[in-house]
Amino acid sequence: MGLLSLLRKFRKQPSRELRILILGLDNAGKTTVLRVLASEQDEIKNTTPTQGFNVKSVHSQGFKLNIWDIGGQRTIRPYWKHYFEGTDVLIFVVDSADMMRMDETGEELSELLQEHKLAGVPLLVFANKQDLDLAMPPDEPAGYASPDLQHNLLIFPQIAEKFQLTSLTDRRWQIQPCSALRGEGIQEGMDWMAKNVSTSKW
Amino acid sequence: MGCCVSSGEERTDREPLAETRPRYSWEKKERPDRSQLIISGQVGVVVCRLPGQLSGRQFHIQDCRQCEIFVLDTTSSLTIHGCTDCTLVLGPCGGSVFVRQCEGCTVVVACQQFRARDCRKCTVYLHCKSQPVIESSHRLRFSCFQAYYDKLRDQFSSADLHPFNNQWSHIHNFTNQGGESDWSFAQETTPPITPPSEGDISGCGLTFQRGRSTVPYSVGPLARPTESEGCVVVMTGEERESRARELLTKLQDQVVLVQTCHSHFKGNEAQAFFGDHKSLLAQIKTGPCIMMELSGENVQQICHSSLEGVPEDVYHLSSGREEGERERETLANYLMSSLTM
Ligand SMILES: Nc1nc2c(ncn2[C@@H]2O[C@H](COP(=O)(O)OP(=O)(O)O)[C@@H](O)[C@H]2O)c(=O)[nH]1
Ligand SMILES: [Mg+2]
Numbered sequence: 384m385g386l387l388s389l390l391r392k393f394r395k396q397p398s399r400e401l402r403i404l405i406l407g408l409d410n411a412g413k414t415t416v417l418r419v420l421a422s423e424q425d426e427i428k429n430t431t432p433t434q435g436f437n438v439k440s441v442h443s444q445g446f447k448l449n450i451w452d453i454g455g456q457r458t459i460r461p462y463w464k465h466y467f468e469g470t471d472v473l474i475f476v477v478d479s480a481d482m483m484r485m486d487e488t489g490e491e492l493s494e495l496l497q498e499h500k501l502a503g504v505p506l507l508v509f510a511n512k513q514d515l516d517l518a519m520p521p522d523e524p525a526g527y528a529s530p531d532l533q534h535n536l537l538i539f540p541q542i543a544e545k546f547q548l549t550s551l552t553d554r555r556w557q558i559q560p561c562s563a564l565r566g567e568g569i570q571e572g573m574d575w576m577a578k579n580v581s582t583s584k585w
Numbered sequence: 586m587g588c589c590v591s592s593g594e595e596r597t598d599r600e601p602l603a604e605t606r607p608r609y610s611w612e613k614k615e616r617p618d619r620s621q622l623i624i625s626g627q628v629g630v631v632v633c634r635l636p637g638q639l640s641g642r643q644f645h646i647q648d649c650r651q652c653e654i655f656v657l658d659t660t661s662s663l664t665i666h667g668c669t670d671c672t673l674v675l676g677p678c679g680g681s682v683f684v685r686q687c688e689g690c691t692v693v694v695a696c697q698q699f700r701a702r703d704c705r706k707c708t709v710y711l712h713c714k715s716q717p718v719i720e721s722s723h724r725l726r727f728s729c730f731q732a733y734y735d736k737l738r739d740q741f742s743s744a745d746l747h748p749f750n751n752q753w754s755h756i757h758n759f760t761n762q763g764g765e766s767d768w769s770f771a772q773e774t775t776p777p778i779t780p781p782s783e784g785d786i787s788g789c790g791l792t793f794q795r796g797r798s799t800v801p802y803s804v805g806p807l808a809r810p811t812e813s814e815g816c817v818v819v820m821t822g823e824e825r826e827s828r829a830r831e832l833l834t835k836l837q838d839q840v841v842l843v844q845t846c847h848s849h850f851k852g853n854e855a856q857a858f859f860g861d862h863k864s865l866l867a868q869i870k871t872g873p874c875i876m877m878e879l880s881g882e883n884v885q886q887i888c889h890s891s892l893e894g895v896p897e898d899v900y901h902l903s904s905g906r907e908e909g910e911r912e913r914e915t916l917a918n919y920l921m922s923s924l925t926m
Pocket of ligand 2: 432
């Protein structure tokens with residue numbers, strides 16, 4: 384995708400600076416998403432678990448774009464709040480293939496949505512890892528063979544309910560299926576962001 | 586239809602877009618037999634997946650007790666959840682391995698990322714391309730991946746991993762309280778596992794014998810012998826891997842292999858790191874290479890004689906104690922810097 388073309392997408396903003404915050408549980412694929420946005424496809428397979436944060440910035444003609452990717456381990460989630468201030472768009476990345484962690488994912492997201500500093504900030508949920516075999520498909524019920532896993536199953540529209548997105552009235556949101564690894568779905572997510580960012584704070 | 590779920594406003598222009606929305610690769614995929622990809626709730630049994638049965642699919646193991654699980658194939662993602670007293674032998678995973686709420690397990694695994702959370706008393710024989718991380722875990726023990734089966738070397742390549750690119754010992758602990766109670770290096774250097782002698786798996790050539798392992802046994806920089814002589818050996822050319830393995834076989838029990846890597850430097854990358862090491866740099870720049878840090882009494886001399894017969898234009902060996910010292914430090918820094926994002 385490339386930071387520069389991203390920047391071009393967002394340059395129509397009235398603001399001179401745009402801050403994108405990427406959050407989600409550990410292993411969801413946040414750093415991989417960041418790599419795709421920064422056109423570092425070559426390096427995707429070298430991604431190491433994030434200990435603190437990663438940030439990518441690009442400057443052009445007085446306009447600045449910053450993308451923050453913050454580590455998601457349980458122990459370091461309390462530090463997320465230090466990165467909220469001034470966020471224009473929140474990207475929340477979900478590992479759609481990790482059925483055991485949907486509850487934990489939902490809890491973290493609903494806590495985020497109650498944060499004052501993130502009030503009204505547009506939310507893009509990347510339902511990532513769609514390429515994996517056990518991923519929850521976006522538009523059809525999943526039928527896992529193992530009966531004792533049934534209770535963990537969610538279908539996609541249910542993600543929205545689970546995360547209580549359907550009751551959200553104070554912000555724009557979108558669930559976008561994607562495979563960061565294959566670079567699919569990311570572009571559509573960025574298009575949505577470009578369309579929806581301006582009406583939020585400015 | 587139904588490609589995305591979104592807030593109200595988007596809905597109006599969603600309908601006409603439905604036909605033109607992008608088709609994603611995962612939509613065309615046939616649905617796999619999920620029962621082959623999940624092992625759940627087993628007790629006291631041996632479960633096997635043979636080479637070719639998974640071919641890079643996702644795999645999930647959950648709530649098993651006292652099982653022996655052999656996954657002798659590549660996967661793209663592995664989750665191991667809530668297992669107790671199991672033995673798990675897991676072939677190359679091109680993505681992440683996530684071990685959660687496990688206790689008393691022995692795990693042999695090669696992967697791109699390794700993550701453990703809420704685990705106790707597990708021993709992990711690990712090959713990991715990136716920095717392994719642990720969180721809220723106690724009494725874990727780590728050692729270098731040690732295993733062989735006939736298809737394993739090829740599977741490393743299919744999973745986009747290289748046996749020599751192993752960062753297993755650089756464990757990062759997110760809940761570090763100090764001390765060794767969370768994790769330590771295992772004393773054993775070979776997994777105490779007996780390959781099954783019955784069934785199809787007995788024909789796979791699986792062995793944990795010392796010296797046969799597809800991944801060379803390295804101790805990691807934290808366990809580098811202090812005060813001893815060090816050196817760096819670089820192998821280039823088409824036959825770099827077989828030559829490196831030959832050398833390591835000759836060196837076995839004489840010196841210690843500290844760490845290894847397989848790199849293909851582009852542009853000025855090599856220059857930036859190894860510019861001060863002229864003869865080493867010259868080798869690195871000729872193409873993909875294997876670099877090895879070795880340590881021990883008279884290591885350079887022992888290496889020198891063990892390299893006899895290898896054409897001089899395909900390898901580099903540090904000469905002199907000082908150069909050995911400098912080169913191993915540069916290599917260590919290079920390896921650390923490759924773990925940054
Ligand atoms: N199959 C698949 N794997 C992915 C995808 N995105 C990320 N991964 C893998 O998931 C693991 C965790 O990714 P990472 O970006 O480090 O996650 P983070 O902890 O959220 O930053 C890595 O092994 C990635 O290669 C995806 O879309 N598909
Ligand atoms: Mg990360």
